[in-house]
Amino acid sequence: MDRMADSGNSRGGGVCVLINNSWCNNANVITLTRSCSPNLELLALKFHPFYLPREFTSVIINNVYIPPQANMDTALWELHEALTQFQAQHRDAVLIVVGDFNSTNLKRAVPNLYQHREVACWTDQSVDALQDALDDPDWDMFWRSTDDVSEFTEAAVGFIGKLVDDKIPRTTIKRFPNLKPWVDKTIRKALNSCTAAYNVGTISGNMDK
Template sequence: MVQELCASSSSFCSSLVEYMTVRCRPFYLPQEFTTVFIFGVYIPPSANAKEALCEHVDFAMRGTNTLDLGYTNIPSAYRAEPRPHLGYSDHISVMLIPAYRPLIRCSKPVLKQVKTWPTGSISTLQDCFECTDWNMFREAATNGNSINLEEYTTSVTSYIGKCIDDVTVSKTITTRSNQKLWMTAEVRALLKSRDSAFRAGDKTALKTVRDKLS
């Protein structure tokens, strides 16, 4: 049974290793990760764990003995540090610190210029376009019987861009490496409302916000 489980789940298992896998999605998780797999591994004393797994604890915990061994299948995935005794324990504890650095810590935030549309700006832009004599752009780009399409296109797009600049407001925002494009201010506000409703135990409000997020 152990061999069948190992054959279908991993390539580094042997018949001397037993483990159970739990797939979970914690409430708080870095955005670049979608799920977490937790493995509970049992290694009998007669097995040579170093053939399949990487050991991370390399210091003594009671006298000269290393009692708690941290194993993973990824070399240098964790850094082990000694910690004080827990309660009346006869040996010190171990803290495994992930060597992985989240994207938000690896790269600095970037400042970007974006345009915002105040209330009524779209109507103002539509009025501007309705009052525009679009034929003047074609006439300006016409030479004899031919129309310079590049000049025609450039003049029209430049005019549209100027009209947009006149009715919009530019502001500076901060973007981070782990920020998704769909994570807008509206989505963040809904997520904040969802968390508040969850903590308050308001099932009606929670259902309403979840429907809007779906």
């Protein structure tokens, strides 16, 4: 969504969502809203991917940008109105909110949503352990104990998910408002070295380094 004149911002290009064609094609994407104001830019898309657990009907992704100079109360009210409408109209959809919220506390707008902080650690060792665990089960047992391919798929996928939870360790990632996605490990190391050099310089009086 290109930034519109109504936003009052002249720099930048707005918000966008990139879609992996192996997950969902363009024919199964519906635009729910495209709104742009001085306080909030919102692009909401509804997806019908090739595979979803049967308890979900669709995935709604809301890409949000709240500029630093925005009226935070107004921005949260506009976002609350949009998300509440989506939740009421699409009760069985997965609702995802992503973007740049700056100093805004999103919990004030949608207290019933929570942030995913855990990620799976797919190391060579954990993958080998999972592969060994997948080689052991009698997979025919799932077929014999189910009546059709849908029940078989649900049982097998559920069992695989449990193996993944058991064999793949998870770690908690802390996210801060000033931690941008392009600041990788190399940049953080350089910043830490710079800070350490500065601290030494303020003590020694030699700021050359």
